[in-house]
Amino acid sequence: MTGSALLSTWFPEAASTHAASVDEPFYWIYFAAVCFLALFMGLVLIQLRVYRRQDRDQLGAVTGRPNPVFVTLWVAAAMGLALFGFITGLPGFINQTTPPWGAFEIDVTASQWAWEFTYPNGHVADTLHVPVGRPIRLNLGSTDVSHSLAVPALRVNKAAVPGREVQAWFEVTTPGTYALQSNTFSGDGFADMRSELVAHAPVDFGAWMEEVSDIFKGRTLVEVGELLYTRHGCAACHSVDGTKLVGPSFKDLYGYEFDTIEGARVLADDAYIRQSILEPNISVIAGYQPIMASFTGIIDDREIEAITAWFKTLSSKGGAAPDAQEEN
Amino acid sequence: MSVGTRTTAAETQPSYLADKRGLGEWFSTCDHKKIGLMFLGWTVFALLVGSLSGVFPVAKSLGGRGLEPRFIFEATTYHRLLLLFLFLVPALPSVFGFFLLPMQLGARNMALPALSRFSLRFYVIGLVLILVSMFTGPIATGWTLAAPLSSTDPGSFILVAAGLFCATLSWFLTGINIFVTVHYKRAPGMGFFDMPIMAWSLYLTSYMLIAVGVLFGVVIAYLAASRAGDVGLFALNPGLWTDYFWFLVTPSVFFALLPGMGVVFEVVAGISRRAVVGYRMVVGAMITLLGLSFLTWGVYLAGQGQGQDPTTTLVFSAISLLTAVPVALLTYGLLATMNQGSIAGDGPDTFMVGFLLHGGIVCLMGVFLASPAPGAYLGTTMFVSTQLDYLVWGGAVFALLAGLHYWWPKMVGVEYSREVARIGGIFAIIGLNLALIPRLIMGTQGVAQDMIAFVDGPAGLSELSALGWLIATLGMGVVAGNLYASTWSGRKAEANPWGAGTLEWRTDSPPPEKNFETPPEIEGAYRY
Structure with a gap:
């Protein structure tokens, strides 16, 4: 990096409409601040030289009064710099507070x-x-x-x-x-x-x-099923490790038989899983409340297929999943 | 009027350094000068340890191997904690508040001598606790100790909290002592407006130390409690910690420039042999700054982006811009005091110039940060952490050095080599800016705050910055070595080598234990 680039490149190359409303105030303040600092330090260094003590006991003007004109100018310059910085930075800030409609x-x-x-x-x-x-x-x-x-x-x-x-x-x-x-x-x-x-x-x-x-692209059916499980927040009520939560665990579910709360017996097959997703409270396994919301219109047939395929991999009675068979 | 003729101390009195020697005496002393000297030693020690822990992130930024991220974050955390809480805020008020204030007021000691001792002891206990935690289990919460992080960090957080509690208790005790001393220990006939500007700046700082010291101690205890027992405010609402933290830390950190300003006023008046021009204007500006500094914290809180609503942010930005007025009045007072003076060069002046340059940069950086759109972008970048670096090294360290080079003859009674001091000081200034300006650029380029170790910024800047640190360290080493060497090889100093006009120069160098045999007569703050 060369010296000149070092001085001129304060910011990475701008790539948004907002960038100019940050960069421009920055450069203006930068310019003013450097002038201000140079003026102040110049006055300090020049006075240190001009009023240097020549002999040991020399005494200059012992007391003095502030010059009202200089005080006013100096304060006005400082306040002007501060106000200028505030005002130039304002539009960009206000613009950032309200996202436009239709974003x-x-x-x-x-x-x-x-x-x-x-x-x-x-x-x-x-x-x-x-x-x-x-x-x-x-x-x-x-x-x-x-x-x-x-x-x-x-x-x-x-x-x-x-x-x-x-x-x-x-x-x-x-x-x-x-x-x-x-x-x-x-x-x-x-x-x-x-x-x-x-x-x-x-x-x-x-x-x-x-x-x-297209969530099926580049994923196996089982992977899609697992993705849907996390995406739809199923984990809040259904574990995959056998833990009993609000709803039954998905571990060892597929292929097993259960009692329902009506006292009937039901086999957790493809049809039952489909029913439990689309109309979940028709046939609820004993020990659980009929409180699940329907996913009709949210999860489609192909996705149900993927979920079922994933369930099979979680169950000891699921048999090998179709995808796994292909790989073997 | 010739230099160094007026001393009211009897010639036969031994100096405070020669009188009552021995470790036991230093341990149990209530003498303000010895306490001040010990504070100098301990705060410089904290500065050294804090600066050394900053070496690891720099080494990592240069491609250092075997430095785990966790270790780097620990180093960064202690780097900031030590530099801000054990150096920046307490150093100047403790060193000069104890060593200098009673002499400037024509008093024999602080108003509460026994309390001086406890200020020092609590400071040392706090420092030691924090250092011990570095070995028992360093924390890596970042220096803001953010609440959800600090309650889960595996390090010895309770030790750090206890250390900070003791340190801030020491701030509080120091503040009380300064406050009472100014009110009750001024020499007979000395009104408030007969005090030197340095005494004024210490007096105003005491308000800050009292207010922040006690409050910070309380909230840090709450934070520790919420970690230890899941009780207290911050267990319920971790976000609250951030508000408290910035509310207390912003004013104390930025007000730390004020005692530095006091030192510089004293140096300028003393070496120019002038009364401070516009004395009441300067005092008024300092009082205004004290008030405003309690109101600017919202700018930094907003900068940290804690979901503050935009209108509040704008109000705080506007308030912080008002500080331009008192700062302008102070700088005008300085320039006018030099004007037509009789300035003794070579000595404290290099460091005074350094302080003014770096203090000026800190203030001007405030304009960038208070400007709403750039401020929102820069608020969490290295631009902000570099402002802290300028504040610590450029501000507090240079003010301390200016003060030491001015009062060294009074403190230890010897003259140092002024040429060596100047050369070292110039190297330190060049090095420091070479170290920090690349960091400003990294900040605008978007590198996160305090993230020097993991930088993707423009190539070469890290190396340039490290080179700057090297030069600055060499310069500082020369300066410190020069002062240290003077203690055995220096020429004996006269009572008033600068021909200055404040009371501390009317006693011997170094002063006897009781400073003044009879209370000095008062004719205004500065008499030549």
Whole structure:
């Protein structure tokens, strides 16, 4: 890095509409502050030289009074600098407080020490993908300690605090991949809490969205089933290790017979699982309450198939899952 | 009026250093000068240990191997804790508050001599507890001790909390002592407006030490309790800790520049042989700063992005900008005091210039941070942590050095080599800025605060910064070595080598234990 680049490059190359409202005030204040400091230090150093004591007992003017004109000018200059800094920085700040209508929304969850970005279609990723030229609104939250989301190239820096929802918004101007990090110390793994923001051209973003929307792409049926289990929050009521929660555990469920609360006997086969997802309270296993909400219209047939395939891998009576057979 | 003729101490009195020697005497002494000297030793020790723990992150940034992230975070945590809580805030008020204040007021000792001893003891206990925790189980919570982190950290957090409690108790006791001394120990005939600016700055700092010392002690005890027994405020609402922390720490940390300003006023007036120009204006500006500094904490809290609502942030930014007025009045007072003076160069002046340069940078950085849009972006970057670095080394260390080079003849009764002091000081200034300006650039480039060790910023800046630290360390080493060497090789100092006009120069160098045989006569704050 050369000396001149060192002096001129304070910021990473700007890639958002917001960047100019940070950089421009910064450079103006920088210019004014350097002049101010040079003036002050110049006056100090010059006076030190000009009024230097020539012989040991020399006594200059012992007392003096402040010059009202100079005092006023000096205070006005300092206050002017401060006010100027405040006013030039104001528009960008106000602009940042209100995300525009129709912004593309992404939920961001920070935790020790990872990022989770959730898209409107339910896709969850650990990198942030956004389209260029469209306002993006981030709803920031944290599951444990305070974090913050910073993307220097966009001049975005917002806190992610547990128990509060904080919003940030930006509009990327240049496609590319930008560093994304936390600026708030969060414990031992803090240095790993880095990710990327990938800004796509609108067309590419559409293609990316379509690709990730298809959860079957690049995944086996069993993997899709497990993904759906985490994505729909099933874990809140159903364990996979045999622990009895609000609902029955998915371990050793498929292929077993159970008593229902009506006293009937039911075999947990493909049809029963399908029924339990779409109309869950028709036939409830004894010992549990009929309180589950229906997933009709949320989970489709193909996904039920995936869930069933995953259940088979969790059960000793499930037999080998179709995917596993292929691999063997 | 010639230099060094007025001494009211009897010639036969032995100096406080020659009188009553021996370790037991130093341990049990109530003499303000000995307490002040011991505070100098201990605070400089805290500065050294704190600075040394800052070496590990720098080594890591240069590609040091075998340094685990956890270890780096521990080093960073102690680096900041020691520098801020055991050096920046207590150093100047303790060293000069004890050594100098009674002499400047024409008194024989502090108003509460026994309490002076306890100030020092609690400080040392606090420091030792924190150092012990480095060996029993260092913490890595970051220096803000953020509540959910500090309750789960595996280190000896309770020891650190106990150490900070003792340290802040020492702030409180020192504050009380200064406050009472100023009220009750001024020489007969000395009004408040006959006190030197240094005494004023110590008096105003005492308000800060009393208020923050006791409150911080209470909240740190609460924090420790919420960790130990799942009780107390911060177990219920961890976010509350952040509010308390910044509310208490921001004013005490930034007000730490004020005793430094007092030192510099005293140095400028003394070596220029002038009364401070616009004395009442300067005092008024200092009082205003005391008030405003309690109101600026919201800027840093907002900078940390704790979900504060935007209007509040703007109000705090606007309030913090008002500090420009008192700061302008203070700097004007300094410039006007030099004007038409008779300035003795070579000595404290290099360090005074360093303090003004770095203090100026700290204040001007405040303009960037209080400007809403840049402030929101920079609030958690290395830009902010570099402001703290400038405050600690550029502000407090240079003010301490300016004061030491001014009062050294009074403290130990010898003259140091002024040429060596100047050369060392210039190297320290160049080195420090070479170390910190690259960090400012890393900050605007987006590197997170205090994250020197894990930097992806522009190549070469870490190396440049490390080179700067090396030069600064060499410079500081020369300066410190020069002072130390003077204690055995220095020429004996006269009572008033600068021809200064405040009371401490009217007694011998070093002074006898009782400072003044008879209370000195008062004719205004500065008399030449």
